[in-house]
Amino acid sequence: MSDLRRVWVAKTAAKTLVAVSFATALVAAPAFAAEAKPAAIVVIDNFSFSPAQLSVSAGSTVTWENHDDMPHTIVNDATPREFKSAPLDSGEQFSQTFPKPGTYKYFCSIHPHMTGTIVVK
Structure with missing residues (x-):
């Protein structure tokens, strides 16, 4: 695999990891919000x-x-x-x-x- 291809794969993997982490945080947020009483x-x-x-x-x-x-x-x-x-x-x-x-x-x-x-x- 060329160096350019390795860099592209690493960047793509990093972006995917960030997107999955963000999506997980969004899915978990309503559970916490439901427990809080309204202001x-x-x-x-x-x-x-x-x-x-x-x-x-x-x-x-x-x-x-x-x-x-x-x-x-x-x-x-x-x-x-x-x-x-x-x-x-x-x-x-x-x-x-x-x-x-x-x-x-x-x-x-x-x-x-x-x-x-x-x-x-």
């Missing part, structure tokens, strides 16, 4: 939580994203408090996992008229 996002904007009420499954994590140009907090309206964020500046996030069913009311301690509810099923 639950609450957007803070214009001095409100959106959605104001969100339903999630037990074990889900909710993330609040501050899109406002003012700082806000997320504080559970229960005694004792189950969660409380530090003040979030614009662009910052806070996440809370809800392991058990229930209704979790919350508010912004800086702007108490801002309220929301997480319903965990």
Whole structure:
């Protein structure tokens, strides 16, 4: 076999190996994606939580994203408090996992008229 032919065979084999590896990764990806719970996002904007009420499954994590140009907090309206964020500046996030069913009311301690509810099923 000529040197040119050997180089061509080696390059073809390498390309085939990369293609098979990529295809295997694509086939395996949905199995991992199916196990992950969908993201639950609450957007803070214009001095409100959106959605104001969100339903999630037990074990889900909710993330609040501050899109406002003012700082806000997320504080559970229960005694004792189950969660409380530090003040979030614009662009910052806070996440809370809800392991058990229930209704979790919350508010912004800086702007108490801002309220929301997480319903965990």
